Amino acid sequence: MPLQQKAFLNPNLVSYYFSLLHSSPNPTYLRHLHARLLRISLYDNVILSSKLVLMYSHHNRLSPDALSLFFHMPHRNIYSWNIIIGEFSRSGSPEKSIKLFLQMRNSEVRPDVYTLPLVLRACAGVGARNCGVSAHGFCVKVGVERSLFVASAMVFVYVTFGEIFDARKVFDEMPQRDAVLWTAMLAGYSQHEQPMMALSVYREMVSVGVELDGAVMVSLLLVCGQLGWLKHGKNVHGWCIRRCMGLGLSLGNALINMYMKCAALHYGHKVFDKMPERDVISWSALILGYGLSGCVDIAFGLFDQMRMQGLKPNDATFLGVLSACTHGGLVERARSCFKMMEDYAVVAELKHYACMVDCLGRAGLLTEAETLIEEMPVQPDGAVLGALLGGCRVHGDLDVGERLAKKLIALEPERTGYYVLLANIYADAGKFDEAERVWDFLRQRNLSKIPGHSLIQSKSSFQF
Numbered sequence: 001m002p003l004q005q006k007a008f009l010n011p012n013l014v015s016y017y018f019s020l021l022h023s024s025p026n027p028t029y030l031r032h033l034h035a036r037l038l039r040i041s042l043y044d045n046v047i048l049s050s051k052l053v054l055m056y057s058h059h060n061r062l063s064p065d066a067l068s069l070f071f072h073m074p075h076r077n078i079y080s081w082n083i084i085i086g087e088f089s090r091s092g093s094p095e096k097s098i099k100l101f102l103q104m105r106n107s108e109v110r111p112d113v114y115t116l117p118l119v120l121r122a123c124a125g126v127g128a129r130n131c132g133v134s135a136h137g138f139c140v141k142v143g144v145e146r147s148l149f150v151a152s153a154m155v156f157v158y159v160t161f162g163e164i165f166d167a168r169k170v171f172d173e174m175p176q177r178d179a180v181l182w183t184a185m186l187a188g189y190s191q192h193e194q195p196m197m198a199l200s201v202y203r204e205m206v207s208v209g210v211e212l213d214g215a216v217m218v219s220l221l222l223v224c225g226q227l228g229w230l231k232h233g234k235n236v237h238g239w240c241i242r243r244c245m246g247l248g249l250s251l252g253n254a255l256i257n258m259y260m261k262c263a264a265l266h267y268g269h270k271v272f273d274k275m276p277e278r279d280v281i282s283w284s285a286l287i288l289g290y291g292l293s294g295c296v297d298i299a300f301g302l303f304d305q306m307r308m309q310g311l312k313p314n315d316a317t318f319l320g321v322l323s324a325c326t327h328g329g330l331v332e333r334a335r336s337c338f339k340m341m342e343d344y345a346v347v348a349e350l351k352h353y354a355c356m357v358d359c360l361g362r363a364g365l366l367t368e369a370e371t372l373i374e375e376m377p378v379q380p381d382g383a384v385l386g387a388l389l390g391g392c393r394v395h396g397d398l399d400v401g402e403r404l405a406k407k408l409i410a411l412e413p414e415r416t417g418y419y420v421l422l423a424n425i426y427a428d429a430g431k432f433d434e435a436e437r438v439w440d441f442l443r444q445r446n447l448s449k450i451p452g453h454s455l456i457q458s459k460s461s462f463q464f
Contacts, residue, residue, distance in 0.1 A: 014045055021051045027059045034069075049073045050080040057087040063096075076107070082114050089118045094125030113144050117153035124160040132157040145170075152180045159188035177208075183215050190219040195226045214240070214251050221254040225261035233258040234267075247274055253281045260289025280311050288320035296328035315346050322355035326362065334359045354383040361391020366400055382412050389418070393425050401425040416442065 017037065024030040034052060037043040043052075049069070056066035070076070070084045081104045088097035101119045104111065111119075116139050123132035136154055139145045145154070151174050158167035171177070171185045182205045189198035198219060205216070217236055224233035237255055245251065252275040259268030272278065272286050283306040290299040303321050306313065318341050325334035338356050341348055353376055360369035369388050373380050385408050392401030405422035412418065419442050426435035 014042065014048060017042060017048055018051055021048065021055050024055055024059075027056070027061055027065075030055055030059060030061075044074045046073070046075045046077055046080060049075075050077075050083055053080065054083050054087070057083075057091075062087055062091055063093070076109065078109050078112055078115070081107075081109055082112075082118065085115060085122075086118045089122040089125065094122035095128075097122035098126070098128070098131060111142070113147040113149050116144060117149045120150070120153035120157050124157045127161075129161045132161065146175065148174070148176065148178050148181060152178075152184050155181065155184040155188065159184065159191065162192060164188055164192055164194065179210050179213070182210050183213075183219070186216060186219045190222040190226075193226055195223040198223045212239075214245050214248065217245075218250050218254040221251075221258040225258040228262055230259075230262040230264055233262060247271065247276065249275075249277055249279060249282070253279075253285060256282060256285040256289070260285055260292075263293060265289060265293060265295065280306075280314050280317065283311060284314060284316035284320060287317055288323065291320035291323035291327070294324075294327035296324045296330065299324035300333075313344055313346065315349060315352070318346055319351055319355060322352060322359070326355055326359040329359075329363060331359060331363045331365065350378065350381050350384060353380070354387050357384055358387035358390070361388050362394065364391070364395045366391055366395060366397050370400060382408060382415070385411070386418070389421055393421055393428070396425075396428055398425060398429045398431075 017033070020033055021030070024033060030052070034043075037045075037048060037052070042048055050073075053066045053070050053073075056062065056069060066084065066087065070080065073080060081100070085097050085100050085104070088094060088100060098119060101111070101115070101122075104115070116135065120132060120135050120139075123129075123135055136145070136157070139150050139154070144150050151170055154170045155167045158164070158170065167185065167188050171181065174181060182201065186198055186201045186205065189195070189201060202216070202220065202223075205212075217240055220236050221233060224230070224236065233255075236258075240251060247255075252271060255271045256268045259265070259271065268286060268289055272282060275282060283302065287299050287302050287306070290302065299320060303313070303317065306317070318337060321337045322334055325331070325337060334356060338348070338352070341352070353372070357369045357372060360366070360372065366388065369391065373384060373388065376384070385404055389401060389404045389408060391397075392404060402422065402425065405418055405425070408415070408418040409422075419438055423435040423438040426432070426438065
């Protein structure tokens with residue numbers, strides 16, 4: 001029997017080369033193994049060739065090396081297809097994952113319960129909602145929609161597109177649920193600012209005995225920040241310390257975000273200082289917290305430190321520094337930071353325009369603020385127009401204020417705050433008859449000013 005055939009049939013040799021591939025330290029070593037497999041005819045072994053594809057990807061040679069190798073493989077099975085689809089799904093090119101899946105459907109290999117979650121997550125990665133819905137339909141067609149792997153991915157997809165109702169429908173239809181599915185539903189509610197629904201899911205998780213982990217804690221911290229529950233947030237922090245989970249990047253960022261939203265700036269900064277690793281999210285959460293709290297000098301100091309360390313600011317970072325400018329009345333600095341966004345290829349969103357308009361409005365630069373709104377590449381929302389309307393009230397500009405209030409009322413006719421602000425602007429200008437007409441209009445439509453309310457944190461705590 002020829003040496004090549006003996007090599008192909010020898011399971012110990014296959015296991016030996018599999019181990020070598022798994023421990024390959026660099027691409028050069030991997031290419032030598034690749035050549036060796038070709039020489040001894042072990043390249044025909046689908047297990048080894050699939051592992052070779054995977055290792056090229058792990059050494060950042062996904063395209064073209066891993067992809068080219070995949071299409072030159074003598075044999076491909078479901079394991080091979082799942083590797084290449086999964087690697088592209090997790091890479092920066094999830095659209096390629098979808099294309100590969102379509103090619104797979106034209107082959108003799110049929111997708112399984114491990115293939116479809118990869119495709120669903122790729123649909124979420126490229127923002128292809130219709131593609132995600134189609135993939136869901138395909139899962140139903142082939143009868144795998146009740147798989148826990150598939151259901152968790154479908155919940156993730158619907159959450160990504162903000163369709164929480166559809167995510168909950170998939171969740172409720174599952175006869176069995178594992179920790180991943182529970183965590184995906186909890187994360188969905190917390191990410192889309194439905195804290196009470198998130199807490200309801202959390203309590204159900206605890207009642208059925210689901211083991212809690214770091215991902216659950218990240219969602220709980222997000223909920224605590226949204227509700228301003230500092231005490232509960234500290235309880236979550238304490239649980240993480242007792243479980244020796246350490247300050248990983250996701251958990252550390254969640255803790256900073258929670259403390260900053262609860263105005264516990266010292267605690268947030270302390271967590272930041274103790275983190276062994278920080279990214280742009282860590283810095284941005286800290287800067288935004290200080291900016292919204294009016295700690296202008298600290299916010300700008302952190303912003304400068306961040307850039308000195310070579311980190312590129314993102315949209316949240318600039319929102320933090322613009323908020324600091326607004327609270328500090330630093331118009332020139334706000335203009336500079338707003339222009340700086342272009343240098344970092346950060347596209348200004350409505351929240352950035354609202355901040356900038358608020359800063360200009362507070363300084364009495366109402367004409368400049370109105371011009372900025374007119375030059376916006378997108379339609380202004382209530383937050384942007386409302387920021388300028390607030391400036392008109394402070395500086396007594398009746399003409400602009402009246403015009404803006406009418407726009408806002410047309411935009412959100414049920415929002416009583418705009419009517420009240422317009423009535424106050426009339427009253428400040430001495431036009432009491434017009435102010436009374438606004439109040440009469442509110443009464444005729446059976447609209448009333450929303451009363452203020454206070455929150456009292458109870459002694460209850462999370463159940464761990």
